[in-house]
Amino acid sequence: MDKRIRGKTEETSETIEELMKAPTVVPREGLVGRWAILSVLARAADEPEFMSRLAEDPHVALKEYYTLTKEEKAALASGDIRKIESWVGKLDKRLSTWLLYRLSQEKW
Numbered sequence: 001m002d003k004r005i006r007g008k009t010e011e012t013s014e015t016i017e018e019l020m021k022a023p024t025v026v027p028r029e030g031l032v033g034r035w036a037i038l039s040v041l042a043r044a045a046d047e048p049e050f051m052s053r054l055a056e057d058p059h060v061a062l063k064e065y066y067t068l069t070k071e072e073k074a075a076l077a078s079g080d081i082r083k084i085e086s087w088v089g090k091l092d093k094r095l096s097t098w099l100l101y102r103l104s105q106e107k108w
Contacts, residue, residue: 044098
């Protein structure tokens with residue numbers, strides 16, 4: 001199967017191989033974790049039931065996100081906004097819903 005890219009015809013499989021070998025700004029192994037973190041935050045913002053489960057027992061609620069590292073799960077469980085934003089970038093209001101809720105639960 002051929003595909004036109006910038007006026008040149010290239011084999012699709014060759015293009016995919018080249019993309020896979022291309023240098024990345026973000027290490028490939030970090031992409032999965034970032035995607036999973038953003039997925040958890042989006043789900044918590046959109047599904048009140050999931051947010052309740054996160055509040056009750058975050059480690060159980062995060063069990064299905066098997067690609068998260070222990071450090072990522074701990075940051076999500078504790079609401080560590082600084083650490084999470086250092087991994088994924090600045091969060092908008094919607095995505096920070098769970099983290100702000102978690103921090104409001106802290107007892108000083």
